[in-house]
Amino acid sequence: MFDFAYHSLVFPGFVSAFIFGFLYLGVMRKVAARMQHRVGPPLWQPFLDFFKLLSKENISPRNATGFLMTLCPVISFASVLTVMVFVPVGSGAVSFEGNVFVVIYFLVMSTAFLAIAGFATGNPFGFIGSIREITQMVSYEFPFIVSLVTIGFLTNFEIIPVSAFAFPFALFAFLMGVLGKLSLPPFHVPEAEQEIVAGPYTEYSGPRLAMFELARAASFWTLISLGSVFFLGARTLAEFGVYSIILLFVLTIFRVVFARLRISNVFRLYWFVIGPLAVIDLVRVMVGFY
Amino acid sequence: MHDYLFPLGPQHPALVEPVHIKLRVEGETIVGSELVLGYNHKGIEKSFESRWWAKGVFLSQRVCGICGFYHTSCYCQGIERLMGLEIPERANYIRVAVGEIERIHSHMLALGVVAWEMGLDTLFHYIFRDRELAMDLQELLTGNRVHFAMNVIGGVRRDIDLGQIRKMEENLEKLEERIRHYLRLFKTDTSVKNRIRHVGYLSKRKAKILLPVGPNVRASGIDYDVRETGYFAYRDLKFRPVTGEGGDVLERCVVRWKECLQSVRLIQDSLLSLPEGGIAVKVPPVIKIKEGLETVSRVEAPRGELIYYMKSAGDRPYRVKIRTPTYQTFHILDEILRGYEIPDVPVIIASIDPCFSCADRMTVVDTETGRERIVTKEEVRRMREEG
Numbered sequence: 001m002f003d004f005a006y007h008s009l010v011f012p013g014f015v016s017a018f019i020f021g022f023l024y025l026g027v028m029r030k031v032a033a034r035m036q037h038r039v040g041p042p043l044w045q046p047f048l049d050f051f052k053l054l055s056k057e058n059i060s061p062r063n064a065t066g067f068l069m070t071l072c073p074v075i076s077f078a079s080v081l082t083v084m085v086f087v088p089v090g091s092g093a094v095s096f097e098g099n100v101f102v103v104i105y106f107l108v109m110s111t112a113f114l115a116i117a118g119f120a121t122g123n124p125f126g127f128i129g130s131i132r133e134i135t136q137m138v139s140y141e142f143p144f145i146v147s148l149v150t151i152g153f154l155t156n157f158e159i160i161p162v163s164a165f166a167f168p169f170a171l172f173a174f175l176m177g178v179l180g181k182l183s184l185p186p187f188h189v190p191e192a193e194q195e196i197v198a199g200p201y202t203e204y205s206g207p208r209l210a211m212f213e214l215a216r217a218a219s220f221w222t223l224i225s226l227g228s229v230f231f232l233g234a235r236t237l238a239e240f241g242v243y244s245i246i247l248l249f250v251l252t253i254f255r256v257v258f259a260r261l262r263i264s265n266v267f268r269l270y271w272f273v274i275g276p277l278a279v280i281d282l283v284r285v286m287v288g289f290y
Numbered sequence: 291m292h293d294y295l296f297p298l299g300p301q302h303p304a305l306v307e308p309v310h311i312k313l314r315v316e317g318e319t320i321v322g323s324e325l326v327l328g329y330n331h332k333g334i335e336k337s338f339e340s341r342w343w344a345k346g347v348f349l350s351q352r353v354c355g356i357c358g359f360y361h362t363s364c365y366c367q368g369i370e371r372l373m374g375l376e377i378p379e380r381a382n383y384i385r386v387a388v389g390e391i392e393r394i395h396s397h398m399l400a401l402g403v404v405a406w407e408m409g410l411d412t413l414f415h416y417i418f419r420d421r422e423l424a425m426d427l428q429e430l431l432t433g434n435r436v437h438f439a440m441n442v443i444g445g446v447r448r449d450i451d452l453g454q455i456r457k458m459e460e461n462l463e464k465l466e467e468r469i470r471h472y473l474r475l476f477k478t479d480t481s482v483k484n485r486i487r488h489v490g491y492l493s494k495r496k497a498k499i500l501l502p503v504g505p506n507v508r509a510s511g512i513d514y515d516v517r518e519t520g521y522f523a524y525r526d527l528k529f530r531p532v533t534g535e536g537g538d539v540l541e542r543c544v545v546r547w548k549e550c551l552q553s554v555r556l557i558q559d560s561l562l563s564l565p566e567g568g569i570a571v572k573v574p575p576v577i578k579i580k581e582g583l584e585t586v587s588r589v590e591a592p593r594g595e596l597i598y599y600m601k602s603a604g605d606r607p608y609r610v611k612i613r614t615p616t617y618q619t620f621h622i623l624d625e626i627l628r629g630y631e632i633p634d635v636p637v638i639i640a641s642i643d644p645c646f647s648c649a650d651r652m653t654v655v656d657t658e659t660g661r662e663r664i665v666t667k668e669e670v671r672r673m674r675e676e677g
Contacts, residue, residue, distance in 0.1 A: 260409025
């Protein structure tokens with residue numbers, strides 16, 4: 001019981017998601033800045049942003065649904081954090097056959113509530129952002145789920161440390177799915193600054209925005225942890241650390257080198273390029289050819 | 291899906307300046323647009339009329355922060371024409387050199403913004419880093435990074451010496467290499483091309499009807515460039531305009547990069563053939579020009595043809611009318627936006643390199659009837675008297 005509490009609340013649960021999630025964001029911003037010949041903000045900048053936002057005021061526009069605006073970031077954060085319960089880093093993870101599907105479900109829920117939040121703000125930018133968020137979700141979920149299921153076949157659909165290097169396409173599809181889920185370039189379509197200001201976040205301010213920032217940091221932490229355990233096979237804490245940093249750097253490179261895609265291109269790319277590639281590995285694992 | 295209104299501006303991250311563009315949108319496709327100006331009116335034309343001729347130079351510089359040198363060039367050229375003044379050859383060459391550096395930095399700014407609008411921050415930061423080379427040259431020649439105050443009536447304020455020329459050639463070489471790199475990048479990079487090719491298309495036929503100016507019209511295949519008339523030293527430098535064929539955003543960017551390369555060549559040539567002699571003719575501090583004399587002065591600013599109309603009222607202008615290039619380019623906005631999608635809008639707007647603050651005009655909207663009308667000078671005067 002103590003193990004479970006420690007796992008879900010301290011490491012790799014709530015406290016770690018807060019600390020490492022924001023630290024990841026900070027590292028990514030700093031590294032990206034250096035790649036772009038800038039100085040960049042200090043590593044702890046996301047923490048400062050978070051605490052600053054907490055001290056600000058919540059503003060509800062007249063035609064917004066205030067209740068939903070408060071609820072969405074909380075559920076979004078909670079559902080993404082729940083995923084960490086199933087990821088075996090250290091001891092105390094909840095482990096049972098088929099928990100891969102639970103993880104998929106909770107990850108979708110986090111994004112879905114972000115989309116609902118955009119609709120709840122009653123802002124045209126939030127509206128378009130939410131439509132895009134959902135369109136993008138429909139796009140990337142296909143290769144993302146296929147890649148998780150592919151590796152799931154090896155472990156009876158249970159999340160345990162397993163290395164997926166025999167399935168490069170599945171690994172690739174997972175990475176692309178993570179990029180899409182985190183709305184990182186080239187898939188930063190739902191919150192495209194130059195087009196729709198901040199998408200679903202446009203009307204958010206104060207503690208509610210801080211909650212969304214926290215959810216975003218937590219999903220960084222969760223998805224990277226999931227990747228390093230379930231796809232790269234991290235068994236010890238040292239391996240876990242190294243693989244996480246490698247994944248973070250790969251994501252940063254994607255963030256730096258690509259321009260934003262159009263939403264129609266995003267859909268086509270996921271369904272007709274990355275999806276079929278992922279299916280190749282799914283077929284391979286189903287017929288036992290590896 | 292029914293159409294709805296997508297408000298772009300007056301405050302929007304995609305816009306550098308306050309302007310309001312009402313987009314009618316179906317899903318993500320644009321079916322119509324309307325430009326609403328008037329957020330940035332500075333009343334500069336009116337202020338000219340209460341200043342002596344010589345003080346107007348400083349005022350005209352403040353029309354635009356990016357191409358201020360061209361505004362002073364145009365203004366000074368007009369006054370020199372009114373006075374019948376022949377300025378020294380050396381001053382002509384220095385005006386060309388400084389102007390072309392300003393063109394490079396203006397084009398690189400515009401292209402950096404295009405890169406940023408397509409969501410590629412890295413390219414934006416790289417272009418702006420290399421733009422510093424041009425900014426350094428401006429500081430070297432004029433002492434300022436922006437607002438050079440280089441032009442005076444009758445010539446220029448500072449001379450170029452040999453040490454400066456050597457430093458300039460060094461920087462220009464570096465700059466040329468970087469510009470070639472970016473030109474290749476825009477033409478070949480898939481990620482970039484995907485966003486800007488076949489977007490914001492302006493056909494040659496439409497371009498002839500709507501007549502934008504500058505790189506926007508040249509990218510559609512019309513070789514219209516005021517520098518061809520050979521003012522300042524352009525005749526001696528054998529200038530030929532750069533034109534493109536495509537007419538889309540990519541082509542407008544490519545034309546700008548090629549113009550940067552051409553500017554590098556023009557600067558090098560003008561430095562090589564810099565004639566000896568003075569840099570300015572002496573003019574009296576209070577210039578008197580016969581009342582009623584008028585002239586039209588034209589130069590090719592980075593964004594296109596810039597026109598100053600001036601009429602004298604003795605020691606000060608009776609009227610100065612400025613037609614900035616962006617004012618002429620507005621008209622194509624609806625044409626190049628219609629039919630494209632919301633993700634293309636920022637890129638298309640950035641690709642015409644708008645400078646709204648230069649071109650803003652005042653309209654008064656009657657709030658009761660919703661009718662708009664242009665205010666005449668007499669009405670403004672009456673309003674001012676009434677308070």
